[in-house]
Amino acid sequence: MLELKNLYKKYLRKDSWAVRDLSLRVNRGELLALVGESGSGKTTLLRLIAGFELPEEGEIYLNQQRVFGQGTFVQPEKRRIGMVFQDYALFPHLNVGQNIAFGLQKCSGEQRDRRLQELLELVGLQTQAHKFPHQLSGGQQQRVALARALAPRPDILLLDEPFSNLDEVLKEQMRREMRRIIKESDITALFVTHDTRDALTTADRIIVLKEGSIHQAGSPQQVYEQPGNAYVAGFFGHVNLLPATAGPQGYLTPLGLINCHPAAQAAERIQLCIRPEHIVPCAAQQALFTGRVEEVVYLGSQQRVHLQTEAGLLIAHLDALEKVTPGQLLPCRIKVAHITPIAS
Numbered sequence: 001m002l003e004l005k006n007l008y009k010k011y012l013r014k015d016s017w018a019v020r021d022l023s024l025r026v027n028r029g030e031l032l033a034l035v036g037e038s039g040s041g042k043t044t045l046l047r048l049i050a051g052f053e054l055p056e057e058g059e060i061y062l063n064q065q066r067v068f069g070q071g072t073f074v075q076p077e078k079r080r081i082g083m084v085f086q087d088y089a090l091f092p093h094l095n096v097g098q099n100i101a102f103g104l105q106k107c108s109g110e111q112r113d114r115r116l117q118e119l120l121e122l123v124g125l126q127t128q129a130h131k132f133p134h135q136l137s138g139g140q141q142q143r144v145a146l147a148r149a150l151a152p153r154p155d156i157l158l159l160d161e162p163f164s165n166l167d168e169v170l171k172e173q174m175r176r177e178m179r180r181i182i183k184e185s186d187i188t189a190l191f192v193t194h195d196t197r198d199a200l201t202t203a204d205r206i207i208v209l210k211e212g213s214i215h216q217a218g219s220p221q222q223v224y225e226q227p228g229n230a231y232v233a234g235f236f237g238h239v240n241l242l243p244a245t246a247g248p249q250g251y252l253t254p255l256g257l258i259n260c261h262p263a264a265q266a267a268e269r270i271q272l273c274i275r276p277e278h279i280v281p282c283a284a285q286q287a288l289f290t291g292r293v294e295e296v297v298y299l300g301s302q303q304r305v306h307l308q309t310e311a312g313l314l315i316a317h318l319d320a321l322e323k324v325t326p327g328q329l330l331p332c333r334i335k336v337a338h339i340t341p342i343a344s
């Protein structure tokens with residue numbers, strides 16, 4: 001549905017590339033999240049796809065048609081793209097129905113009414129069509145923006161930080177809603193977010209950008225459980241990095257031998273990514289190591305425990321009901337199935 005080939009973009013009076021040698025294929029019906037720290041090029045990439053910015057080099061294909069490259073430039077309004085902006089950009093003087101029907105001016109009255117009813121139903125706003133944007137909650141405004149973008153049946157939907165104006169409770173609900181609406185519409189969609197939870201809970205595939213390039217692309221489980229490098233590992237929450245050498249029986253670490261089939265080459269010096277929830281207290285006989293509890297931070301359903309060990313400080317996330325106090329010696333094991341080796 002969308003293909004980007006070796007895209008480069010540099011802004012005037014900037015030394016560094018905003019987007020650098022970026023190639024990506026997005027399948028029909030896929031819901032993709034673009035994540036990365038501030039300035040990593042997420043918005044620029046969205047704007048290049050939409051046609052609001054011009055790349056220095058590269059090619060862009062939409063629905064197998066070249067829209068940029070080799071002398072071609074297709075205007076944004078001809079690209080069959082729907083956009084949802086961060087602030088929703090609803091027309092304040094138009095009601096919900098008029099906002100949604102805005103892009104349906106080419107349809108006959110009857111077609112327009114039918115499509116409007118379909119969309120109101122899809123986003124659950126059947127009873128709100130007469131209201132104006134200022135009379136709606138943030139979540140309802142977002143539904144209107146989604147419906148308006150979907151109205152002309154675009155090939156692809158681009159959403160810039162769709163959840164950033166919502167509070168935590170509404171965000172949780174709208175992530176599920178947005179995914180349902182997009183999947184029911186059978187549309188390809190890309191959304192930009194700086195919040196890893198938006199991406200992990202909503203997307204089919206996550207693209208991690210850093211300095212304008214893709215650092216990893218994969219399913220939410222892949223980028224979280226099998227990060228390709230320390231940057232990606234750290235981007236999705238705390239990770240313990242344990243130096244190790246792969247051997248025939250497993251990984252040799254400062255904590256002792258971790259028995260397993262190592263995924264790395266023998267004798268290769270690597271780092272093991274261990275998420276805090278994969279360190280588990282256990283009986284002393286089964287323990288890989290014993291850590292001294294330095295600090296305990298209450299997080300609600302979990303507690304973050306700082307453990308001083310032979311390998312330095314390790315962070316464990318334990319059930320909040322587990323009784324742990326500073327100064328205590330805590331025997332622990334590591335869930336071997338969840339260990340990922342990365343280059344050191």
Ligand SMILES: Nc1ncnc2c1ncn2[C@@H]1O[C@H](COP(=O)(O)OP(=O)(O)OP(=O)(O)O)[C@@H](O)[C@H]1O
Binds near residue numbers: 039
């Ligand atoms: N209009 C512009 N003029 C000059 N430089 C720009 C412009 N827009 C973006 N940049 C630069 O391009 C790089 C990528 O910016 P971009 O806004 O795409 O990143 P982002 O990942 O979307 O960041 P954020 O999460 O803060 O919105 C940054 O170095 C930024 O300063």
